[in-house]
Amino acid sequence: MSSFLPRPRIALPLAAVLTALLSGLIVTVSSTQAATPGQNVDISIAKFAYGPQDITIAPGTTVTWINHDEAPHTVTSTDKSFASKGMDTDDKYQHTFANEGDFAYICTVHPFMTGTVHVHKP
């Protein structure tokens, strides 16, 4: 008879724990909304919506819209200060916002799609 009991192996994989902690930190940093002049910002078009729908950027920022839908979309400002052509799947449209202001835009194909770019000095 043996009284030997195998000890359960419950050593924590330290690397996995560190990776989880670090990825949490990285997510926290990247979720800040500050935009510096000249920095590029992407807005995705997916499932008939702009994302993010509202953004705040500094003057001089270039915004790139990318159409991820199968359907065609446009980016058309309501004050006509900028307008894309019809964007097919994976098409991109860029506009640099030089001046401060609140710029609302819609998709002319689907006018229920709305977004706003707020341009303000930091």
Ligand SMILES: [Cu+2]
């Ligand atoms: Cu559309």
